[in-house]
Amino acid sequence: MAQPVKPAPEETSALSDKQPWPLWEVFVRSSRGLSHVHAGSLHAPDAEMAVRNARDLYTRRNEGVSLWVVPASAIVASDPDAKGEFFESPKGKDYRHATYYTKSEGVKHL
Amino acid sequence: MATQTDAGDQKLHAVPSAEDEAGQAYFDKIIAEDSRIEPADWMPEKYRKTLTRQMSQHAHSEIIGMQPEANWITRAPSLKRKAILMAKVQDEAGHGLYLYSATETLGTPRHVLNEQLMSGKAKYSSIFNYPANNWADMGAIGWLVDGAAIANQVPLCRASYGPYGRAMVRICKEESFHQRQGFEILLELANGTPAQKQMAQDAVNRFYAPALMMFGPTDTDSPNSQQSMAWNIKRFSNDELRSRFVGMIQEQVKVLGLTLPDDEIRYNEETGMWEHGELNWDEFYEVLAGRGPCNAQRMERRREAHENGAWVREAAAAYAAKKAQKAQVA
Amino acid sequence: MSGESATRITPGNALRPEDIAQQVTEGNKASEDVADYALRLGDDALILAQRLGWWISRAPELEEDVALGNIALDQIGHARSFLTYAGSAWGKSEDDLAYWRGESEFRSSYLVEQPNGDFGRTIARQLVIAAYQHELYSRLVDSQDETLAAIAAKAVKEVDYHRDHAEQWTVRLGDGTEESHRRIAAGFTSVWPYVQQLFEDDDLIDRLDGIAVRPSELRASFDAYIAAVFAEATLEVPDVQPAMTDKTRVKHSEHLGYLLAEMQVLAREHPGATW
Numbered sequence: 001m002a003q004p005v006k007p008a009p010e011e012t013s014a015l016s017d018k019q020p021w022p023l024w025e026v027f028v029r030s031s032r033g034l035s036h037v038h039a040g041s042l043h044a045p046d047a048e049m050a051v052r053n054a055r056d057l058y059t060r061r062n063e064g065v066s067l068w069v070v071p072a073s074a075i076v077a078s079d080p081d082a083k084g085e086f087f088e089s090p091k092g093k094d095y096r097h098a099t100y101y102t103k104s105e106g107v108k109h110l
Numbered sequence: 111m112a113t114q115t116d117a118g119d120q121k122l123h124a125v126p127s128a129e130d131e132a133g134q135a136y137f138d139k140i141i142a143e144d145s146r147i148e149p150a151d152w153m154p155e156k157y158r159k160t161l162t163r164q165m166s167q168h169a170h171s172e173i174i175g176m177q178p179e180a181n182w183i184t185r186a187p188s189l190k191r192k193a194i195l196m197a198k199v200q201d202e203a204g205h206g207l208y209l210y211s212a213t214e215t216l217g218t219p220r221h222v223l224n225e226q227l228m229s230g231k232a233k234y235s236s237i238f239n240y241p242a243n244n245w246a247d248m249g250a251i252g253w254l255v256d257g258a259a260i261a262n263q264v265p266l267c268r269a270s271y272g273p274y275g276r277a278m279v280r281i282c283k284e285e286s287f288h289q290r291q292g293f294e295i296l297l298e299l300a301n302g303t304p305a306q307k308q309m310a311q312d313a314v315n316r317f318y319a320p321a322l323m324m325f326g327p328t329d330t331d332s333p334n335s336q337q338s339m340a341w342n343i344k345r346f347s348n349d350e351l352r353s354r355f356v357g358m359i360q361e362q363v364k365v366l367g368l369t370l371p372d373d374e375i376r377y378n379e380e381t382g383m384w385e386h387g388e389l390n391w392d393e394f395y396e397v398l399a400g401r402g403p404c405n406a407q408r409m410e411r412r413r414e415a416h417e418n419g420a421w422v423r424e425a426a427a428a429y430a431a432k433k434a435q436k437a438q439v440a
Numbered sequence: 441m442s443g444e445s446a447t448r449i450t451p452g453n454a455l456r457p458e459d460i461a462q463q464v465t466e467g468n469k470a471s472e473d474v475a476d477y478a479l480r481l482g483d484d485a486l487i488l489a490q491r492l493g494w495w496i497s498r499a500p501e502l503e504e505d506v507a508l509g510n511i512a513l514d515q516i517g518h519a520r521s522f523l524t525y526a527g528s529a530w531g532k533s534e535d536d537l538a539y540w541r542g543e544s545e546f547r548s549s550y551l552v553e554q555p556n557g558d559f560g561r562t563i564a565r566q567l568v569i570a571a572y573q574h575e576l577y578s579r580l581v582d583s584q585d586e587t588l589a590a591i592a593a594k595a596v597k598e599v600d601y602h603r604d605h606a607e608q609w610t611v612r613l614g615d616g617t618e619e620s621h622r623r624i625a626a627g628f629t630s631v632w633p634y635v636q637q638l639f640e641d642d643d644l645i646d647r648l649d650g651i652a653v654r655p656s657e658l659r660a661s662f663d664a665y666i667a668a669v670f671a672e673a674t675l676e677v678p679d680v681q682p683a684m685t686d687k688t689r690v691k692h693s694e695h696l697g698y699l700l701a702e703m704q705v706l707a708r709e710h711p712g713a714t715w
Contacts, residue, residue: 019427020221021501023214040277041211042503043220045426046433049608053503056510057204061284077150173502180497184490187707188535188715189523190457192493193516199496200509207502245706245715295715303713411497419500421623422559425616432615 022071024050026058029066036068044069141342146272149215157341160334161271162216163232164343166223169209170234173227174408176202178242179251187245194291195248201288205281212273228413236394237320239402246299246306246313252292254314254321254359260285261355262325270342293362300366307368314363315371322386323394325352331391349383357384455594457520457534460587464528474585475529476547476644477652479537480689481576482522483548486538487696488569489515490703491556500559507605511566514598521591539707543697547689550634553696557627560613560620564627567606571665572638573599575658584650607669614673621674629678636682637689644688 021043027036039058044050050069058064078086094100104110126134133152140147147153176199183199186192210220226232237255242248263285266278299310326332326348338344346354360375374387397405470478492512499505523534551569556562577599580592613624639659645652670677685691707715 020219021423021427023211023219040208040280041214042207043501044503045423045612046430049426049612052605052608053507056507057207057503060201060204060506060510176497176505183493183496184702185706187539187710187713189486189516189520189538191715192489193513193520196493196496196509196513196516200506200513203496203502203505203509207506210502298715302715303710305710306713415498415500418498419504419559421617421619422500422504422613425620426612428620429612429616 021045022073024054024069025072025075026050026054027068027070028054028058028064030064032065036066039063041072047071141270141340144270144342146275147270148272156337158216160338160341161274161343162213162218164338165209165213165216165271165274166218166226167233167235169206169213169223170227170232171238172202172206172209174234174412175238175255176206177408177411178238178240178404179248181242182245182248185245186248191248191295198252198288198291201284205284208277208280212277215273224416228409228416230400230409233398235324236397236402237317237324238408239397239404240316240320241404243316244309244313246296246309247317249292249295249299249310250313250317252288252290253296253362254292254317255324256285256288256292257359258321258324258355260289261351261358265345265351266343268342268345274343293366296366296368300368310366311368314366314368318371319389322352322356323389323391325349325355327391327394353383353385356386360384455521455590457517457524460521460524460591461533463587464524468587469528470525470585470587472529473644473647474588474651475526477648478522478526478588480547480549482519482526482537483546483689484552484569484573485515485522486519487546487548487699488552489513489519490699491552491554491565492562494556495562511602511605514595514602518591518595518598521594525587525591535707539704543692543700544690546692546696546700548692548696549637549689550683550685550693551631551638553693553699554631554634555695557630558623559609560623561627561630563606563609563613564624565631566602567610567666567669568631568635568638570599570603570606571662572658574603575661575665576653576655579653579658583652588651610669610675611673614670614675624673625675625678628675629680632678632680633683634685634693637685637687640685640687642687 022045023041024044024047025041026039028039029036039054042050042053042057044053047069051067054067054069059067090096130152134154137147137151137153137157140151147157179195179199179202183192183195186195210223213223214220223232227234242251260282263278263282267275267282269275269278296310296314299306301307326335329335329347329349332348335344335347339347356375357377360370363370372387374385376385377383378385396402400406489512492508492515495508496505496512499508519538520534523537527533527537551565554561554565556565574596577592577596581589581596583589583592610624613620615621639655639662641654641656645654666677669675707713
């Protein structure tokens with residue numbers, strides 16, 4: 001997924017309408033009953049145009065029944081530098097998974 | 111949080127910091143496991159640069175590549191062909207967009223990439239600097255040019271950089287129709303009137319060699335390939351991919367009842383490679399350097415579209431700013 | 441296939457030009473009058489698609505290349521369906537009609553023949569034609585002619601989006617910058633003389649009562665819609681007189697000849713060829 005890209009300093013001082021259109025992340029629900037899944041990104045001047053551009057760009061082949069567009073700058077990601085540490089806790093806790101319980105294997109409807 | 115622009119500013123230090131060393135170790139591990147690098151990960155500056163260059167070149171090629179085909183939209187000889195061609199050229203804009211957004215995750219915004227294209231600093235595939243002179247070129251471009259592109263792109267679906275691989279998966283899925291429609295244009299012409307058949311043969315003659323050159327210089331002249339293969343960006347060498355492609359098209363051309371303009375095509379039992387006649391690499395480098403028949407024309411048209419659109423982009427941004435301000439006041 | 445196609449031509453299905461062609465071969469032929477009417481609708485869609493197709497690779501932003509491409513593709517789809525159906529009256533295919541008729545045999549309106557101009561002018565033309573087509577198709581779905589109704593049922597959904605697209609841009613350009621306001625206003629001024637022709641009735645329309653939509657009946661809702669969009673876009677309805685056109689659509693603007701010369705050149709170099 002695209003990370004938010006900060007405008008370079010010289011651009012922030014320029015007139016707002018000379019700035020490039022902001023970046024939006026696009027999520028597509030491919031059919032009812034499924035989640036919206038990240039499809040890619042695009043540029044658009046505002047939310048209304050973003051959702052229309054997303055329709056034209058990411059659902060040309062019947063790929064979706066619903067769309068989300070989110071300003072890329074609004075996405076908060078987990079700290080990329082933490083990596084292992086952040087996701088360490090669930091490791092070693094196999095008892096959260098059904099496969100941990102081997103003795104009951106073969107018992108019907110369990 | 112380290113944004114991509116911050117990461118992009120990290121220059122190679124004379125002495126690597128502890129952070130860089132840990133990052134490098136983690137990066138090496140991911141590559142060794144043939145896993146995927148994602149945007150927020152630490153990555154060597156050269157990896158970032160190589161990918162930015164390759165992916166943006168790829169995006170530029172899609173965008174410039176729209177032009178030779180777009181030229182024929184208004185003249186397509188049947189309404190069905192007109193619709194197919196429009197859909198195809200439109201797909202190319204879409205593919206350019208997928209690739210630009212993947213490239214942006216490396217920290218260079220699209221407008222900067224676009225400036226690099228328009229200033230001539232960035233390259234795009236040389237094939238699009240050849241003219242599309244007759245309708246059969248729409249067939250030859252689909253069959254040979256898109257065919258070569260697909261042969262190049264399928265392995266890229268497994269490229270080590272996640273966003274690149276994902277963009278390629280989407281593109282390859284969509285492009286499968288591009289090659290077929292091209293082949294069918296040629297098939298129709300080859301079975302048509304003598305004038306149509308000649309048109310088809312002429313197109314194949316002109317696009318054959320440039321299409322083979324799309325795989326890049328020979329392995330001996332491709333110094334960057336080794337590093338790209340070590341980084342799992344590239345999976346096969348230029349010559350391997352080219353040979354495989356020659357093997358495919360020498361078979362397909364028989365179905366068309368046309369010939370390839372190369373009487374040195376043969377299968378080498380020993381190496382297991384398809385061999386072909388010598389390619390004119392001088393011409394390749396000439397075109398790459400900007401002296402192809404259409405370089406100037408293609409660039410001018412891209413600049414024109416961009417410049418003519420400036421007032422529209424500014425208006426939309428101004429309107430959005432006005433609306434946002436009103437919403438804040440309310 | 442033939443068993444299916446009977447059920448396919450019903451409103452609500454994603455009707456394709458091939459389905460119409462299939463129906464035609466099964467004997468579903470348009471009468472001469474219905475064919476003449478279908479030509480008007482088909483030619484408007486075809487000439488518009490031909491104009492819009494030019495923008496692909498030239499739009500103000502790549503996202504807009506894709507958007508205009510989608511609209512052009514929808515229009516060419518409508519054109520193919522209408523022309524296929526029209527051709528059934530004379531044993532002609534969509535391509536016979538698109539490539540082998542001369543200027544005076546076309547039934548397109550002056551509006552769609554107008555050149556693209558800048559993006560503002562294209563959007564102005566788009567808003568007018570999309571608003572008109574939307575009013576038209578949303579009534580044509582009730583036509584006694586099932587084929588026309590079915591084509592309209594598919595088209596109205598697509599045109600709804602075209603209208604929305606033009607509306608979004610009209611508002612942004614109208615209420616954007618000074619320059620964009622000036623350009624979109626100029627765009628509307630240049631296309632406005634050709635609005636009136638879209639809403640004129642003639643003998644053919646009289647003869648097709650219950651089958652064709654009466655154009656004059658669309659004007660009020662068209663005007664109301666335009667007024668609402670213009671209010672938001674801070675635009676005024678241009679103060680220009682309607683041009684002398686032709687309600688029977690036999691006469692055309694000078695632009696059509698150039699457009700056809702380009703569109704038909706290759707097909708006409710190879711009579712009898714298939715592509």
